[in-house]
Amino acid sequence: MIPPLQWNDEAFRVDLLDQTRLPVEERWIPIETPEQMAEAIRKLRVRGAPAIGIAAAYGVVLALRDPGAGPDAVQQALEQLRQTRPTAVNLFGALQRMEAVLKAYWQADRETLKAQLLAEARAIEAEDREAGRRLGAYGLELLKDGMRVLTHCHTGGVATSGYGTALAPFILGKERGVRLEAWVDETRPLLQGSRITAWELLKAGVPATLITDSMAAHVMQQGWVDAVIVGADRIAANGDVANKIGTYGLAVLARAHNIPFYVSAPVSTIDFETPSGQAIVIEERDPREITHGFGRQTAPDGIRVYNPAFDVTPAALITAIITDRGILRPPYPEALAALRAQLEAEISTPSTT
Ligand SMILES: CSC[C@@H](O)[C@@H](O)C(=O)COP(=O)(O)O
Numbered sequence: 001m002i003p004p005l006q007w008n009d010e011a012f013r014v015d016l017l018d019q020t021r022l023p024v025e026e027r028w029i030p031i032e033t034p035e036q037m038a039e040a041i042r043k044l045r046v047r048g049a050p051a052i053g054i055a056a057a058y059g060v061v062l063a064l065r066d067p068g069a070g071p072d073a074v075q076q077a078l079e080q081l082r083q084t085r086p087t088a089v090n091l092f093g094a095l096q097r098m099e100a101v102l103k104a105y106w107q108a109d110r111e112t113l114k115a116q117l118l119a120e121a122r123a124i125e126a127e128d129r130e131a132g133r134r135l136g137a138y139g140l141e142l143l144k145d146g147m148r149v150l151t152h153c154h155t156g157g158v159a160t161s162g163y164g165t166a167l168a169p170f171i172l173g174k175e176r177g178v179r180l181e182a183w184v185d186e187t188r189p190l191l192q193g194s195r196i197t198a199w200e201l202l203k204a205g206v207p208a209t210l211i212t213d214s215m216a217a218h219v220m221q222q223g224w225v226d227a228v229i230v231g232a233d234r235i236a237a238n239g240d241v242a243n244k245i246g247t248y249g250l251a252v253l254a255r256a257h258n259i260p261f262y263v264s265a266p267v268s269t270i271d272f273e274t275p276s277g278q279a280i281v282i283e284e285r286d287p288r289e290i291t292h293g294f295g296r297q298t299a300p301d302g303i304r305v306y307n308p309a310f311d312v313t314p315a316a317l318i319t320a321i322i323t324d325r326g327i328l329r330p331p332y333p334e335a336l337a338a339l340r341a342q343l344e345a346e347i348s349t350p351s352t353t
Pocket residue numbers: 044047048049050088152153154155156159160165166192230231232233243244245309
């Protein structure tokens with residue numbers, strides 16, 4: 001498993017895998033300031049909901065790289081990183097945790113603040129790694145040996161810090177001898193499926209077949225898909241799920257073909273404060289991603305373009321939501337409320353082990 005980034009303690013910087021270069025080149029770039037991290041997130045050099053949160057957390061630590069910088073610089077970094085991408089809630093959750101550390105150690109000396117911020121960023125990364133392993137194990141309760149499973153966008157190692165979210169059962173399944181076959185959606189317009197999912201599954205030795213997004217209906221109609229599994233960028237309190245554009249269409253297709261549709265995401269992707277998908281802000285990206293994708297003009301100058309990066313799948317189309325705390329089934333408002341109560345109870349009664 002390749003991580004999306006590595007903290008370089010000696011150089012006090014982040015070494016980041018530039019995902020825009022995949023699969024042709026595995027290029028690691030040094031990130032030394034919060035500005036550089038914000039740029040990397042905006043340009044999708046690091047992407048995928050959990051990875052964005054982890055990257056932003058380390059980006060906050062970088063505010064203290066300059067020997068003259070103090071808590072004000074950290075506060076500024078928090079504001080800057082919050083402006084990068086609006087949809088994935090992991091970004092805001094991670095920054096909220098970093099802000100809590102900043103507030104708790106505002107009056108402390110610089111070295112203590114630095115150490116505490118770094119420890120929190122490392123904790124966010126480690127928790128996500130463990131969440132991915134659990135997502136894989138729960139996913140394998142639903143995805144059985146021999147199944148052909150369609151997935152969308154990229155939800156593996158470099159989008160997280162370990163096994164991934166929707167790709168976790170494929171990777172863990174490979175380790176455990178459970179044979180899953182993947183249908184990989186290309187994922188227009190930025191091709192996270194063909195560039196990154198296909199690359200990661202090949203590396204892991206998981207059998208995979210690449211299709212363009214518009215072929216999904218056809219392969220389902222042929223009876224060649226046993227399940228669909230996707231990740232999430234934000235799950236609302238009623239179970240609506242924002243994920244990469246095209247996910248909603250797949251859910252409709254899965255329902256039409258009587259195929260189970262699963263969402264796999266860590267609890268850090270659940271936004272209990274957002275009542276439904278309608279309240280989720282959908283990022284709109286540069287029209288040139290469609291008209292000039294990968295440097296080649298493929299549409300006439302002057303054409304009007306709409307380029308939403310995500311869509312919302314209504315809870316009613318989701319067969320189960322796999323989380324690192326177990327598998328949720330409809331009705332989701334009740335299942336999510338129970339999960340929230342469980343998580344809150346754990347916070348108020350910290351474990352003594
Ligand atoms: C890695 S978990 C799932 C999502 O983050 C993933 O499906 C996705 O939509 C990523 O979008 P991206 O725009 O590439 O950051």
